[in-house]
Amino acid sequence: MPESYGADSLTVLEGLDAVRKRPGMYIGTTDSQGLMHCLWEIIDNSVDEALAGACDHITVTLHRDGSVEVADNGRGIPVDVEPKTKLTGVEVVLTKLHAGAKFGNSSYNAAGGLHGVGSSVVNALSSRLDVEVDRDGRTHHMAFHQGHPGVYTDADPASPSPDSPFKRTRKNRPTELEIVGTVPANVTGTRIRYWADPEIFNDTARFSYDQLIDRVRQTSFLVPGLRITVIDENVPESAADSAADAEPQDAAATTDAAAASDGAGEAVADVAAAVEPAEPADAIETGGSAETSEPATEPRPAAPAYDHERVVEFHHTGGVRDFVDFLSKGEPISDVWRITGEDTYEEETQAVDENGDLHARKVTRTCGVDIALRWVNGYDTVMRSFVNVVETPGGGAHVDGLMASITRQVRKTVEDNARRLKVNLKDAAQKVERDDIMAGLVAVVTVRIAEPQFQGQTKDVLGTAQARPIVSRMTDRQFGEMITGSKRGYKEQSGRVLEKIVGEMHARIQARKTKEVTRRKNALESASMPPKLSDCQPGNDDVAELFIVEGDSALGTAKAARNSAFQALLPIRGKILNVQKASLSQMLSNKECAAIIQVVGAGSGASFDIDQARYNKIVMMTDADVDGAHIRILLLTLFYRYMRPLIEQGHVYAAVPPLHRIALAGPRKGEVIYTYSDDELNVKIAELERDGIAYNPDIQRYKGLGEMDADQLADTTMDPRTRMLRRIRMEDAEEAAGIFSLLMGDDVPPRKRFIVDNADDFDRSKIDT
Known part of the structure; x- marks a missing residue:
């Protein structure tokens, strides 16, 4: 018999307990991907301040104890009391789901954090979170344990720890913000430091520095003028000096002296196409003070190797044009083409009235479009799409609108120039497909919308349907002028792009025919x-x-x-x-x-x-x-x-x-030795003469394989x-x-x-x- 099922069988999870019970609903997974997603949520909140024009510097610090701190010089989280909950703005933002200033409020015209759950979810999934806010000439502080406010008693206040004794604030009792210092009246900002909870994230979860750098770099492209600094305290301040003292290593490819065995007696040596990478032009790296010392009289021990500098800073002013330039690899076929503009659309949304109730009403939204694209002489596609600087790996309405319009415009232009491009319009197979167009395409697609709709909290796909026709109309007009060559300065470029696309079409058709054999x-x-x-x-x-x-x-x-x-x-x-x-x-x-x-x-x-x-x-x-x-x-x-x-x-x-053939003489007549370079030949002859081994002085040098x-x-x-x-x-x-x-x-x-x-x-x- 099954157990009885009644109201007492039901469990009600309140507040952030639901997040801890089902973290996958909010961050996707509890592995490395989810761990990094938490950081993106905190960084995106700071970036939203930059989008609002209130912040121009963000600092991300990786502390040696595994915690991460994100600081910005934005307006700071509100510290006054929110009337409905009777809690301070800091506590509301960090403990209440779907709470924030991005639900139709005029504080943010375009933002990445839209569901009001980002900071509170990170708080719920952290063993400890500390927040400091500079506002009104004071520095305010509050601490949390697994999402619950309270007070930590750290043995050393300069070294906070999630293992320190914690006293939780009693339920339904407002938590007072602690004032821990003063700042000039014009100084504002927010600093959040958190320790990811090992009870939530599995053993495979690992923090990725490379992912962080990629994310920070792309954000600096998307928000021109924003300076973002990454500090990794795991790298000692003297690392740069130590690295300078270390013997430089040859980064070119080398051939293994002892070739590996591959089959019965066959020697195979791997040859790598590797080059020592230069410092990225967009990374301004600092850290480590210069020191002078006397020349060493004894060999120094090898300095520890670090994959990156302690401090890296990113700052760009060229926007998505610079981003496409950075992403482009290989020979460019066209310059960076730009599609920009704004348009409006109507949307029915739920708005909060003065009594705090939700009512449906129609609002007029503005959709800003900024797209940069170019073709390079290759077949890989690099397509990066964003909504309010939040990346949408799955694309969505904005990407669909772009590609539908580009495909339409290219097909029309190819038909109009079929004779020059050697396209047989009577052959139904000779039709340009989207894959032909995307081969070698490098594009960055960005739209800025107030309250965009995403498919899920992880924001992988833009769901705001109205963005598609807006992007499509702008692309029809602006890209159409470029691809037809009617826009001044684009005729030669458009010709090269069309030749490449038609070439890809012929290659696809030929490949299909080959597979049919x-x-x-x-x-x-x-x-x-x-x-x-x-x-x-x-x-x-x-x-x-x-x-x-x-x-x-x-x-x-x-x-x-x-x-x-x-x-x-x-x-x-x-x-x-x-x-x-x-x-x-x-x-x-x-x-x-x-x-x-x-x-x-x-x-x-x-x-x-x-x-x-x-x-x-x-x-x-x-x-x-x-x-x-x-x-x-x-x-x-x-x-x-x-x-x-x-x-x-x-x-x-x-x-x-081989390049040479040495025929031995005397007792070893009939044996031959092959050498593969002039240097090897000289060495081998010297060895034979030293060992008294006779050889035929008429050494055969192969001018080609046909001489063998x-x-x-x-x-x-x-x-x-x-x-x-x-x-x-x-x-x-x-x-x-x-x-x-x-x-x-x-x-x-x-x-x-x-x-x-x-x-x-x-x-x-x-x-x-």
């Missing part, structure tokens, strides 16, 4: 491949290798040296197209590039599907000279730009053919039992993108400067990076 099931598919491909036998997809061979002479030797069961050969004629400089349509029309993409069989660009790749390894087999290195770079540029997952997942390799016989090529370069390969990998995609743009792009002066500055540090062993 059955993979290695019969001889028909082989006939669809380029005739110069010497394919391997079907059925070995998990170990199949494609060797991209330089020239027909090398191809002839390679055919005799390969194992046709799993090794395929594709010859290329000299140096392929530099796709970093070329457009997508130029790349697709290039025979060599098109052949490589077709043979790999997984498509290209945004439609690339690595699961459809026909080979497990792609091996660049070029001559061991400067021209061979150049060809490898051009091939890598093609793979990086249009088949990047191959590199990311470690499927691209560079063969390592089949046995030599197999032993040194193709046989998995004896060869050595270098796996190409990427440590950081964004840094790699910048390097490819620098070394292979159109802008010559920065490349020349880079080569001149780094000529003295050239390391031949890193030539494949």
Whole structure:
């Protein structure tokens, strides 16, 4: 029999107890994501003061005891008594759900904290929270334990702790704000310091400094003129000096001296595309006093390494235009295009009357729109959307309005210029889709609305439907002038953008056709491949290798040296197209590039599907000279730009053919030694002479792979039992993108400067990076 069910079975959770019982309703999760969400709520409240024009400096301090403090120079939380609850404004804001000045009050025209639960939720989920408010020439203080007001007795007031004795204020008794100091009459602000409650957050919850910096940086872009300082007290004040004294480390990629074993005898060395990152231009970093000392007479111990400075400050004045500039990676196709304006709409909302009752009434709202966008020469999409500086990762009405209008305008313009863009309007398949437009698009979409509607407390998606037509109308008018080239100065840019979008459309169509071809099931598919491909036998997809061979002479030797069961050969004629400089349509029309993409069989660009790749390894087999290195770079540029997952997942390799062949004589006649550089040759000859080992002085130097016989090529370069390969990998995609743009792009002066500055540090062993 089930237990009896009556009114005494019901539980009523009052105040903040409901938050502690179901925290996921308010912060999403109780892991790292929820932990960071609490910080966003407190920071957003300070940012709202900046949006109201009352604050220009926010400081976020990470204390060594794990607590976080957010301070601003805004108006300060009200300290007078709220008439309805008879509580001070501080206690109302921090203990009452859905309480605040953002429910139709004129104090905030646009704000991120809208539900009135942010500060109170953080308070409920903290083992301790301290708040200080500067107002009316005084500093007011109040403390809370798990959302309940009271008084802590700290052994050292300068070092507050959540473990200190706590006396809770009796229920229904107003808590007096403690006045702890005085300030000038014109000084105002709020400081909130809290300790996240370990009883709420699980063991996997970790604070992310990188997420904090990203959030602070983006906020400084979105609120021009706002200065935000981040202080990490976990980094000693002398860390900067210690780091300066430490020996600098080489951040370039290195090849492991002891190559790892990959298969039966095959040596594989990983080559990384890594560059030491420069200090971000938007970060003004301070901290650590300069000291002088006598030169050390003994070796110093290595200084502890810190990933970041103790103090970092962000301050921007260019708004979303600067934000798009910061987010853009690779060669820009267009300048930053701006869509701005304001419009009004009517909305029915619940308003509080003078008696404190809610009544429905229609109000006129203002929607401010500020959008910046540009296209770059790549296929990744970077879309960041915000409502009142609160990020909406799921997009919403504002993003929908933008993309619907852009898609409409681009399609119309492509149709009007179909002949110039080589688009067959009679072919139903040749229709621009949204994915074609978004390839290479970098955009920041912001709207400012009083009391916007979000889907859930975590504010991932904007739900205010009226924002969509407003954004759409502005985009139709302003973007329409830009993409058609009717706006002065945009004709050339719009032409490049349209060519890129149409190129993406053709690539998508071609990729779909490629996927429709059955993979290695019969001889028909082989006939669809380029005739110069010497394919391997079907059925070995998990170990199949494609060797991209330089020239027909090398191809002839390679055919005799390969194992046709799993090794395929594709010859290329000299140096392929530099796709970093070329457009997508130029790349697709290039025979060599098109052949490589077709043979790999997984498509290209945004439609690339690595699961459809026909080979497990792609091996660049070029001559061991400067021209061979150049060809490898051009091939890598093609793979990086249009088949990047191959590199990311470690499927691209560079063969390592020898440069010299030393034939031994005397008792060791018949043995050979291969060397891979002039320096290695000199060292090896010196060793042979030192050890009295005879060798043939007529040392063979290979001018190309075609000079090797089949046995030599197999032993040194193709046989998995004896060869050595270098796996190409990427440590950081964004840094790699910048390097490819620098070394292979159109802008010559920065490349020349880079080569001149780094000529003295050239390391031949890193030539494949």
